[in-house]
Amino acid sequence: MLNISENNQIRIDGKYKTVRNLTERPHYRVLNKIIGFISVITIIALFLPWTQNISGTGFVTTLKPDQRPQTVHTAIAGRIEKWYVKEGDFVQKGDTILFISETKDDYFDPNLVQNTKQQVDAKKMALESYGGKVTSLEAQVASLQREQVLKLEQAQNKIRQSRLKVKSDSTDLEAVKTQLRIAQTQFNRAVQLNKDGLKALTDVEEKRLKLQEAEAKIITQENKLLTSKNELINARVEINRLIAEYSEKISKANSDKFTALSSQYDTEAQVNKLQNQYVNYSIRNGMYYIKAPQSGYVNRALLAGIGETIKEGTPIVSIMPAGYDIAVETYVDPVDLPLIKKGERVRVWFDGWPSIVFSGWPGMSYGTFGGRIVAVENFISPNGKYRILIAPDKKEGKWPEQLSIGAGAQTIALLDNVPVWYEIWRTLNGFPPNYYQPKDSGDSKAATTEKK
Missing domain, CATH: 2.40.50.100 (RNA polymerase II/Efflux pump adaptor protein, barrel-sandwich hybrid domain)
Incomplete structure (x- = not known):
């Protein structure tokens, strides 16, 4: 037991004079009040709203790629x-910056463009000549085809004539045969009557003569029939000859035509190649003046x-373009990338521009300017961060006109509003800011539209 009792307790304030004197000083009581007031204010401040943010460092650039240096x-x-x-x-x-001269021997000729133009014109004339030759050969083929049709019609007519002549000679032959039979019958009858004494010998001789004439006629008529048949065969052979002859002529004309067409196409390819060279030489001449x-x-x-x-x-x-739309290029850590949305509000302040920044209370900051995120790069940059492009916010004041491209800039992306005590607790534990979807961002508008 320590044997401690109220009687044995030492009263420090009564024993030591210095302590008693300090306790009796008036400003000691004021200090206690100040400490108590500050403690109350601190506790109240812990429940004040704090705007979570993502800070970044970047530089001034232009909004469009064609406006950058x-x-x-x-x-x-x-x-x-x-x-x-x-x-x-x-x-x-279009103003001329520099003039250079040629160093390649292929282009030393000062009249290279004019000479190439003359070659193009000459090849074009050759191309026209081949075209005329093709047209002439096509006309020749058409003429041969028409002539072939007429010749074949003429040969067909001759065949029909030969057929009719064969038919006519065949009929005449039959008639002569009939006459021969009649002459033979009359001759036999005359001989019989002569034997019977009813006809004179002169009548028999007369009938014999007629019989011989009929026999001679039949031989002549058979010769005529054979001649007609030969003419029919010749007419048929003539058709085959005409077909073969004109086929050969037309084939030769077509062959010449295709040869001319081949030369025409080859010349046309040469013309195109020369025209390409002519245009290339003309353009190259213009490249001596760098504009x-x-x-x-x-x-x-x-x-x-x-x-x-x-x-x-x-x-x-x-060259730095004269007219450009200013923007800020900044970078954020990969852990903060999911919190960045296109259209989100950002506060920006620039190096060399007076500013007072309270990151948690953007409304109390001075010298900062409003911006909106217009582009978020989806591929990590060489510095290990993601690139963000920020344009001026049209709803707020304009950015300073004195800014130059490449000037340094600091950015704060504004997120959700939370109590101060929560932000201190989150920072001490190393937690990321709250996932926050801005109400006025383009993504949230699209989501609202899809829900409707």
């Missing part, structure tokens, strides 16, 4: 002959001197 390159190899601008000059689109692709200021000349030889694609000068 660009380097003008030469498209062909050459030798520097003359400069038309100097650093800091303002150039309009400004857009209006802007010449920031820096990347080459110097006269007579320096340069290769294709060599950078010549750097």
Whole structure:
């Protein structure tokens, strides 16, 4: 037992004079009141609203890619002959920056374009000649085909005539045979009557003569029939000959036509190739003068001197476009990327511009400007972060006109509102900010539309 009782307790405030004097001082009581007041204020402050945010560091850039500083390159190899601008000059689109001369022996001829043009014209004339030859051969083929049709019709008519003649000669032959039979019958009857004494011998001789004439006629008529049949055969043979003859002529004409067509197509290909060379030479002549692709200021000349030889694609000068829409390019950590949404509000302040920033209370900040996220890169950058592009918020004040491209910038993406004590607890435990979907973002509008 420690044997501690109320009688044995030491009263420090009564024993030590210094402690008693401090207790009796008036400002000691005031200090206690101040400490109590600050404690109350601190407890109240823990329940004040705090805006969670994601901070980032970036620089000023332009909203559109064609408004950013660009380097003008030469498209062909050459030798520097003359400069038309100097650093800091303002150039309009199409103004000449530099003149270079040719260094390749294939293009040394000063009349290269004119000579190529003459070659093109000559090949075009040859192409027209082949076209005329093809037209003539087509007309020749058509004429031969028409002539073949007429010749075949003529041969068909001759066949019909031969057939009719054969038929006529056959009929005549039958008639002669009939006459022969009649003459034979009359002759036999005359002989019989002569034997019977009813006819004179002269009548018999007369009938014999007629019989012989009939026999001679039948031989003649058979010869005529054979001749007609031969003519019919000849007419048929003539048709085959005509078909073979005109087929050969038409085939030869078509062969000449296809040869001319082949030459025509080959010449047409040569014309196209020469025209391509002519256009290439003409364009190359225009590339000796390197011109400004857009209006802007010449920031820096990347080459110097006269007579320096340069290769294709060599950078010549750097130009800053005169007109551009300003924006801020910043980067966020991968853990914060799911909290970034297109259209979300962001506060921005710039290096060299006076500002007072309270990250948790953006309304109390001074010198910050409103922005909206317009693009979120889906692929990580070499620095291990994700790139975010921020444009000025049209609902707030304009950004300073004195800003220059490349100036440093700080950004804060505003998220959900939480109590201060919650934010302190989250930070001490290393938790990420609350997942927050802004009500006025484009994604939330799309989701609302789908629900409807």
